Amino acid sequence: MSLASTRLDTPPPPAIAPAVLPWGRWGLRVTAVLYLGVMIALPLAAILANGLRDGLRAFWSDLASPAAFAALKLTIVMAVIVTVINAVMGTLTAYVIVRYRFIGRGLLNGLIDMPFAIPTLVTGVMLVALYGPQRTLGAWLNSHGIEVIFATPGIVLALLVITYPFVIRTVQPVLMEAERSEEEAAYTIGASKWTTFVRVIFPTIAPAVITGSLLCFARALGEFGSVVVVAGNIPGRTLTAPVYVFGQIESHNERAASAMSIVLLALSFALIVTVEWLQSRNRRDHVASDNQ
Amino acid sequence: MSQAIINEPLPAAARARKPAARARLVEWALIAVVLLYAAGLLVAPLVAIVWGSVAEGVGAFVRQIISVDALSALKLTLLMAVGATVINTLFGLCIAWVLARDNFWGKRILNGLVDMPFAVSPVIAGFMIILLFGRNGWLTSITDALGIKVVFAMPGILIATIFISIPFVIREVVPVLNQVSRDQENAARTMGASSWQTFRHVTLPAIRWGLLYGVSLTFARAVGEIGAVLVVSGGVSRLTETATLFIFRSLDDRNAVGANAMAVVLAVVSFVILMVIEFFKRRAEKN
Numbered sequence: 001m002s003l004a005s006t007r008l009d010t011p012p013p014p015a016i017a018p019a020v021l022p023w024g025r026w027g028l029r030v031t032a033v034l035y036l037g038v039m040i041a042l043p044l045a046a047i048l049a050n051g052l053r054d055g056l057r058a059f060w061s062d063l064a065s066p067a068a069f070a071a072l073k074l075t076i077v078m079a080v081i082v083t084v085i086n087a088v089m090g091t092l093t094a095y096v097i098v099r100y101r102f103i104g105r106g107l108l109n110g111l112i113d114m115p116f117a118i119p120t121l122v123t124g125v126m127l128v129a130l131y132g133p134q135r136t137l138g139a140w141l142n143s144h145g146i147e148v149i150f151a152t153p154g155i156v157l158a159l160l161v162i163t164y165p166f167v168i169r170t171v172q173p174v175l176m177e178a179e180r181s182e183e184e185a186a187y188t189i190g191a192s193k194w195t196t197f198v199r200v201i202f203p204t205i206a207p208a209v210i211t212g213s214l215l216c217f218a219r220a221l222g223e224f225g226s227v228v229v230v231a232g233n234i235p236g237r238t239l240t241a242p243v244y245v246f247g248q249i250e251s252h253n254e255r256a257a258s259a260m261s262i263v264l265l266a267l268s269f270a271l272i273v274t275v276e277w278l279q280s281r282n283r284r285d286h287v288a289s290d291n292q
Numbered sequence: 293m294s295q296a297i298i299n300e301p302l303p304a305a306a307r308a309r310k311p312a313a314r315a316r317l318v319e320w321a322l323i324a325v326v327l328l329y330a331a332g333l334l335v336a337p338l339v340a341i342v343w344g345s346v347a348e349g350v351g352a353f354v355r356q357i358i359s360v361d362a363l364s365a366l367k368l369t370l371l372m373a374v375g376a377t378v379i380n381t382l383f384g385l386c387i388a389w390v391l392a393r394d395n396f397w398g399k400r401i402l403n404g405l406v407d408m409p410f411a412v413s414p415v416i417a418g419f420m421i422i423l424l425f426g427r428n429g430w431l432t433s434i435t436d437a438l439g440i441k442v443v444f445a446m447p448g449i450l451i452a453t454i455f456i457s458i459p460f461v462i463r464e465v466v467p468v469l470n471q472v473s474r475d476q477e478n479a480a481r482t483m484g485a486s487s488w489q490t491f492r493h494v495t496l497p498a499i500r501w502g503l504l505y506g507v508s509l510t511f512a513r514a515v516g517e518i519g520a521v522l523v524v525s526g527g528v529s530r531l532t533e534t535a536t537l538f539i540f541r542s543l544d545d546r547n548a549v550g551a552n553a554m555a556v557v558l559a560v561v562s563f564v565i566l567m568v569i570e571f572f573k574r575r576a577e578k579n
Binding site for chain 1: 318319322325326327333335341344386387389390391394402407410411415418419420421422424429451454455512515516518522539543555562565569570
């Protein structure tokens, strides 16, 4: 009671000055909108306008050409294969790094970021140096009828290297935060390691695995630098969609390049929107469980 | 059974003792699988390229790297990467602040736009610049009037490099900016600090490791870009040829030693950058 009355007696606290003066706030806001507008939105608009300039019929016929269709199909198939492999191996790697202690763990943890740092073209050159037909390993594989470079296994390999970090880096923090007590409770009541993983650990990290896999898939769809070196780029066989776009630009076929670009952009955009949605849903779940 | 568990003081420890050997085996197997996978995917190619670049002797390697073409390519890469990093750091800070602190209609669209360079294939990024600044481009009349040649020249390479590395600073700074205590900023403001002083002396020190992490990622990405740069550069050696373009041309010319040598140089550079990245990341996570 007395507290309330003293509060009434004292003058209201001085209003805290806004973090930034209004004109400064407007200046920053306009700068941000202009920069992203000119650097990102305008180029996107240009590609949409160019791809659709002769109407939808021309757009479809550009995409339905055998070379374009085969390139798109190859890209999606490769991306799916790579995403599945790295979803499994990435989850396993994250689990091993977080839960086990062994020699070389720190090195492995640092090495995983390598594909983020090393230029993708260099990755391609490296794979050619290892599996190229004139190399020891490549020649040995060739003599056993396995072609890696200038064939689809090379594309898969390049994409595996490039996308290795994605699932690991999304799963790792979630695994670190996961309550060990739940796992220990599962062991205590007699669950095997495998049961514990499937029933307790996996449900916790599943959203992170999905997010990482989607990012991995998006990256695999657009990859150029490493693929252009290892694939051989034979139309209809080892020509991926981004390399197809490059070829169309080189031969001044801008509309066909735009059409394929629009398809790739739409796919990546849908993936990113899905990832954002998943992440915001996760955050909401976290807040809800924290409030309980 | 349940009776026994209730009575036992440390059931987990007791249970763990029996299948301990099997668990250890599974543990070693999992570690081995992961190490083999990582070694096959990341280490083996690295070894192969170092091997390949010295295959024709160290002399050939050195000759390729100190050739005029290679040196000017490295210089151009450094110039472009530094330029793109500086520009994206300044604008990135500004955009990160707006995304973290400001609120207005369309902010979500802005937030989505930031991620687009991650989603766009680099080739498409380069193609966009051609559509804007090439023949009959939307902005060609403006750049022509100003007397600037963009496509097949340095400005085009710079714009391409900037485009593909926009998100890094923003994506690293926004979360740390969200964590910075507003109380300290408000305290500085009430004591009469200007907004610039508050930013300079309160906000910036708090976000510095996250910022530096983003900056190093930007630089790494800018050094290694090929797709976007390949489309816009025109690849005139000694003029518009970056280090990655040098590799690309060497591969086309069947100059394997040149390609390998430059690739090794870039790999070493990226390793140094990677160590810097890891250092900043650890500092950022500690704060």
